[in-house]
Amino acid sequence: MQKLGLSQSLSQKLSPQQIQFIKLLQVPTAELETRIEEELEINPALEEGEDQERTEDNNSQEETEFQESSGSEEELDIKDYLRDDDYSGYKMQGDGDDEDDRDMPLPMSTSLHEQLMSQLDFLGLEEKQYAIGKQLIGSIESDGYIRRELEAIVNDLAFAQGIETTAEEVEVVLKNIQTFDPPGIAARNLQECLLLQLDRMDNGHDIDVAVAKQIITECYDEFTKKHYQKIQKKLDTEDEDFVRDAVELIIKLNPKPGGGSTNTAVKNQYIIPDFIVTNSNGKIELALNSRNAPELRISRSYTEMFKAYDKSNKRDKKLKEAVSFVKQKLDAAKWFIDAIKQRQQTLLRTMKAIIDFQYDFFLEGDETKLKPMILKDIAGMINMDISTVSRVASSKAVQTDFGIFPLKYFFSEGIATDSGEEVSSREVKQIIKDIIEAEDKNKPLSDDKLEKILNDKGYNIARRTVAKYREQLNIPVARLRKEL
DSSP: OOOOOOOOOOOOOOOHHHHHHHHHHTSOHHHHHHHHHHHHHHOTTEEESOOOOOOHHHHHHHHHHHHHTOOSTTOOOGGGTSOOOOOTTSOEETTTOHHHHSOOOOOOOOOHHHHHHHHHHTTOOOHHHHHHHHHHHHTOOTTSBOOSOHHHHHHHHHHHHOOOOOHHHHHHHHHHHTTSSSTTTTBSSHHHHHHHHHHHHOOSOOHHHHHHHHHHHHSHHHHHTTOHHHHHHHTTOOOHHHHHHHHHHHHTSOSOTTTTOOSSOOOOOOOOOSEEEEEETTEEEEEEEGGGSOOEEEOHHHHHHHHHHHHOOOOOHHHHHHHHHHHHHHHHHHHHHHHHHHHHHHHHHHHHHHHHHTHHHHHHOOGGGOOOBOHHHHHHHHTOOHHHHHHHHHSOEEEETTEEEEGGGGOBOEEEBTTSOEEEHHHHHHHHHHHHHHSOTTSOOOHHHHHHHHHHTTBOOOHHHHHHHHHHTTOOOHHHHOOO
16 A cells, blocks of 8 residues: 655755856857857847947936836746846956957968878888888877887788788888988887987087997986986996086987877967956956956847737737746846856956955965965855865966966965964975975985974975875976986
8 A cells, every 4th residue: 555755955046047157157268269159159139249238318218118017927028138237346457459459360271190291201112111101100199109009000000001010111211211300200118209309419529428338228327316326337338428428418319209299280289367366566466367257148039029929818728828938048048148247247346355465465466475275274264165165266367477386386285384374285295396496406305304394494294295296396306316
């Protein structure tokens, strides 16, 4: 026998407007224009341009006209959609000058694949060798290396193109490609890459090049581990300069001849800041990039549809469906405009709070002036949820007098000092960097010694934290920093 019962539960659901706002909030300025274009394409009730000015008399007349027509559930109050919100309360960088707001043109460039194929054409290879060369170039990764085994490339040629060949034939063509520019291209490992570059430099008279080739060929493991004394012993020399000059030459070689670019057209990317912060005679001024404040309006033609419906005596099904469609589009357009405005307000409030918290840094640009700051600090200052601040900070950047910084840059944990104060981890990282730059490279400092130096300076920090900060600075361990 079935039983009926009542239960009560509490759940939280986001409205469509809230979801739209959240999505827009995390979009950076560079992508906002694309998002607006998409909305303009799918919603004919949304238009670009400043809303037309209307006198108070006209507003009153329109409101009265629509208020008098109310009486059924299908009737709409159009004044909600014609509300002239004030968007002029914010200073927008670049207002009034469209030239400054345009995207910088991307320079024309040639992909790595195109460069190599043009060089392959000049070799005058037979049809089979050309096909092998094309397959090899297609196997080169973005950093310039071929990591696919030659036997696998032989199989690729057999199955994909019906070309029967051998690893020896493929290697002959590979040796030709390895003579292409940039030097070191199509190497199968770092050792081969360095040797290819040294071969280009070898004129038979440069002793440093000859020694460098000998080091890479005979002492590669010792070189990678910076065991220079073992290298001297293997080369049977006591002259440190003899090895030092060759090592310095090797270090100047390019370990990534492909430049890390993909085999498609390379484009230079420009960072578009969301905020512009300037120091005007000791006063910090905040401006929102004008691209964050697009001019959008509700379509007048869609509002006229409501007037036509109100005056019409035909209340058929098709007309009601048409009005329902218009209402849906008007709702979506209004929500989108409101979400854009709310996005502007949230961005400004968040950035202003960050400036207030890190005011000394924005005055001088001194990294040691940064205070420990977490998302909760800013969320508390602007009375917003931590997740909201996180969405703002995760993908936005600010232009200052000292350069462009991601907002994440200003958030850091704190380190206690002997005086009981807390300093930013960025300050500690800068001190670690300064200490390492000033160290004796013949006797680089270990993490234990760095810990002791920092403790002597009053920073209460553990060795594992020193190691973590050193790694975040991309500084190798002491053994790998050793120089002759």
